[in-house]
Amino acid sequence: MSTQFLNAASQPGFFRRLAKSSAFYFALLLITVLVSFTTGRYGVSVEQLFTLLWLKVARLPLNDFATVNTVIFNVRLPRILAAAMTGSALSLSGAIYQSIFRNPMVSPGILGVSSGAGFGAALGILLSMNLAGVQLMAFGFGSVAVSITCLFGRALKRDSDSVIMLILVGMVVSTVFASFISLTKYVADPTDKLPAITFWLMGSLASVNMDDVRSVALPIALGSVPLFLVRWKLNILSFGDDEARSLGVNTGPLRLMIIVCSTVITAAAISISGIIGWVGLIIPHICRMITGPDHKTLVPFSMLTGAIYLMIVDDIARSSVSVEIPLGIITALIGAPFFLYLIFCKQRSCR
Amino acid sequence: MTLECVNLSCGYGRTNSKNGRKQIVVQDVSFSLDEGEVVCLFGPNGAGKTTFFRTLLGFIKPLDGKVFIDGTDVAQMKPSKLATRIAYVPQFANVPFPFSVEEVVLMGRGVHVNSMLGPSPLDCEKAQECMASLGISHLAKKVYSRLSGGERQMVLIARALTQDARYLVLDEPTSNLDFGNRIRILERILELKERGIGIIMTTHSPDQVLQLGTRVVVFNRGAMTRTGCPQTVVTSSLMRNVYGVDVVVKEMHNNIDSPVSVCVPCLRHPSQNMSSIKEKAV
Numbered sequence: 001m002s003t004q005f006l007n008a009a010s011q012p013g014f015f016r017r018l019a020k021s022s023a024f025y026f027a028l029l030l031i032t033v034l035v036s037f038t039t040g041r042y043g044v045s046v047e048q049l050f051t052l053l054w055l056k057v058a059r060l061p062l063n064d065f066a067t068v069n070t071v072i073f074n075v076r077l078p079r080i081l082a083a084a085m086t087g088s089a090l091s092l093s094g095a096i097y098q099s100i101f102r103n104p105m106v107s108p109g110i111l112g113v114s115s116g117a118g119f120g121a122a123l124g125i126l127l128s129m130n131l132a133g134v135q136l137m138a139f140g141f142g143s144v145a146v147s148i149t150c151l152f153g154r155a156l157k158r159d160s161d162s163v164i165m166l167i168l169v170g171m172v173v174s175t176v177f178a179s180f181i182s183l184t185k186y187v188a189d190p191t192d193k194l195p196a197i198t199f200w201l202m203g204s205l206a207s208v209n210m211d212d213v214r215s216v217a218l219p220i221a222l223g224s225v226p227l228f229l230v231r232w233k234l235n236i237l238s239f240g241d242d243e244a245r246s247l248g249v250n251t252g253p254l255r256l257m258i259i260v261c262s263t264v265i266t267a268a269a270i271s272i273s274g275i276i277g278w279v280g281l282i283i284p285h286i287c288r289m290i291t292g293p294d295h296k297t298l299v300p301f302s303m304l305t306g307a308i309y310l311m312i313v314d315d316i317a318r319s320s321v322s323v324e325i326p327l328g329i330i331t332a333l334i335g336a337p338f339f340l341y342l343i344f345c346k347q348r349s350c351r
Numbered sequence: 352m353t354l355e356c357v358n359l360s361c362g363y364g365r366t367n368s369k370n371g372r373k374q375i376v377v378q379d380v381s382f383s384l385d386e387g388e389v390v391c392l393f394g395p396n397g398a399g400k401t402t403f404f405r406t407l408l409g410f411i412k413p414l415d416g417k418v419f420i421d422g423t424d425v426a427q428m429k430p431s432k433l434a435t436r437i438a439y440v441p442q443f444a445n446v447p448f449p450f451s452v453e454e455v456v457l458m459g460r461g462v463h464v465n466s467m468l469g470p471s472p473l474d475c476e477k478a479q480e481c482m483a484s485l486g487i488s489h490l491a492k493k494v495y496s497r498l499s500g501g502e503r504q505m506v507l508i509a510r511a512l513t514q515d516a517r518y519l520v521l522d523e524p525t526s527n528l529d530f531g532n533r534i535r536i537l538e539r540i541l542e543l544k545e546r547g548i549g550i551i552m553t554t555h556s557p558d559q560v561l562q563l564g565t566r567v568v569v570f571n572r573g574a575m576t577r578t579g580c581p582q583t584v585v586t587s588s589l590m591r592n593v594y595g596v597d598v599v600v601k602e603m604h605n606n607i608d609s610p611v612s613v614c615v616p617c618l619r620h621p622s623q624n625m626s627s628i629k630e631k632a633v
Contacts, residue, residue: 098447099448102445102446102447103447104447104448228467229466229467230466231466232464232466232467232469232470233461233466235450235454235458236458236461238446238447238448239444239445239446239458240444240445241410242405242408242410242439242441243439243441243444245408245409245410245430246408246410246430246433246434246437246438246439247434247458247459247461247462247510247514248430248431248433248434248435248461248462248514249430249431249461250429250430250431251430288448292449292451293448293449293450293454294450294454296469
């Protein structure tokens with residue numbers, strides 16, 4: 001048995017095939033969830049976790065486990081769910097935007113959703129709204145920014161390259177909303193509101209509760225399903241408008257549907273997590289290296305990997321030092337060097 | 352079973368705006384293409400060949416006139432319907448991702464594939480069949496973007512064939528290819544013609560027009576297009592008129608089939624100028 005395993009392991013491409021198998025991925029997901037439940041400032045062992053689960057299932061009195069129960073179900077569970085949802089939403093829309101904009105360097109924020117949502121949240125904080133209000137503002141302004149981009153992109157498009165127009169207008173809209181963010185920060189009260197805005201913009205899941213998770217689960221699910229259903233067509237869209245049309249794809253309506261759905265899921269994710277960069281750029285990239293560019297497998301793998309990645313990042317955020325580290329900082333610190341490494345690898349394989 | 356252009360004018364700008372802003376590139380072209388025919392679109396750069404076939408394929412709306420495929424107006428057809436009638440082979444496909452040849456060819460089945468489940472075994476079989484018929488089965492697992500120009504062209508033709516369309520539009524299928532690959536692609540095109548596929552191709556070579564074409568549409572900047580049989584249309588006076596160069600069109604035997612016409616350019620000898628330069632130097 002063991003020799004068989006060794007043989008298999010010594011074959012070329014063993015790790016690649018292992019990484020491709022979905023069983024491996026689900027095992028990884030399970031392990032990550034377990035680790036996420038047990039890490040944190042309040043130590044919970046795996047044993048305690050399973051005992052607690054047993055007590056819950058059997059409906060026995062919790063007694064000594066009351067504190068563990070609170071930590072697991074009121075604090076960690078919502079964070080883990082939120083991390084998984086945000087990670088998979090960002091990776092999904094990243095993978096999809098990279099294909100419809102025909103550029104592997106595109107991230108979900110390309111049409112202005114991040115800076116729009118950032119401004120919405122900053123404005124909400126400035127106007128002393130409650131948490132739900134701030135989330136709603138973030139979601140709303142994220143969508144508004146993308147709508148502006150699409151309207152201008154449509155009005156300005158020439159006969160062929162509507163994609164380039166969208167990207168250019170997206171840059172403009174992002175810049176405008178970024179300066180609006182600066183303006184709100186400039187006028188915000190530096191003792192309480194300014195730190196709140198700054199903290200929100202760096203991304204965090206520290207204050208997430210079960211209600212937040214419930215309120216964004218629906219839009220994320222509603223947006224993901226259509227995207228998941230058309231994922232094979234993304235292959236064709238990545239060949240560009242003319243060719244996609246000649247291959248029988250009605251590009252205009254399909255692209256609009258894709259942008260609307262991606263915006264809904266990204267804005268929903270950002271509204272509870274704040275701005276987390278690099279996830280939507282890096283994760284689809286890695287997955288493409290493992291599974292190949294076929295979106296039929298790339299899309300689900302990106303979602304799964306994104307979920308796992310952000311859960312791990314959140315674990316680091318809440319357990320590495322005594323204060324919470326904002327998620328955006330960690331994803332950038334991991335993402336940027338990794339991206340450089342990817343470019344380096346690509347350069348070498350080209351030679 | 353014909354593809355028909357009726358008084359087609361194409362170009363850019365809004366079709367319904369009355370006060371100008373229209374940029375007409377090609378005006379009033381009429382021709383028809385039966386299955387098993389080859390129509391060559393011929394003419395200098397910028398004369399509107401590309402605009403014309405983009406209109407044929409429904410990428411841009413005609414400014415005037417209509418295109419009918421088997422009696423149906425192209426402007427009224429959905430892309431999914433159109434794709435089963437007419438397929439397009441671009442000059443080169445620019446994909447940012449490393450798709451395998453197999454995956455690229457399968458995209459020709461776009462209309463038939465359920466996008467939830469992906470390509471069915473039947474689609475894969477069809478793709479294999481088309482690759483085999485072009486002799487590129489051995490490329491199936493290779494990465495498309497790493498192939499040579501000739502191989503890429505073959506893959507794109509295979510992709511178009513999987514669409515099961517009766518008409519094929521090829522955009523300069525032999526540009527950027529070396530001499531051998533050029534001939535091989537032309538042989539494939541002849542083969543497709545024999546199979547009963549109607550072919551429209553743009554080309555810069557008068558020889559290709561004379562040897563492959565059953566009909567030619569000559570585009571000339573700022574002038575009316577000319578349509579007709581290659582042997583009567585492509586003459587030295589036309590070449591003089593369209594390109595401003597002197598050529599001789601001669602009949603030749605290539606030991607295989609009936610005589611073929613070739614177009615030989617008369618290169619003006621620069622000796623006159625050269626000698627004057629030399630004199631100055633001395």
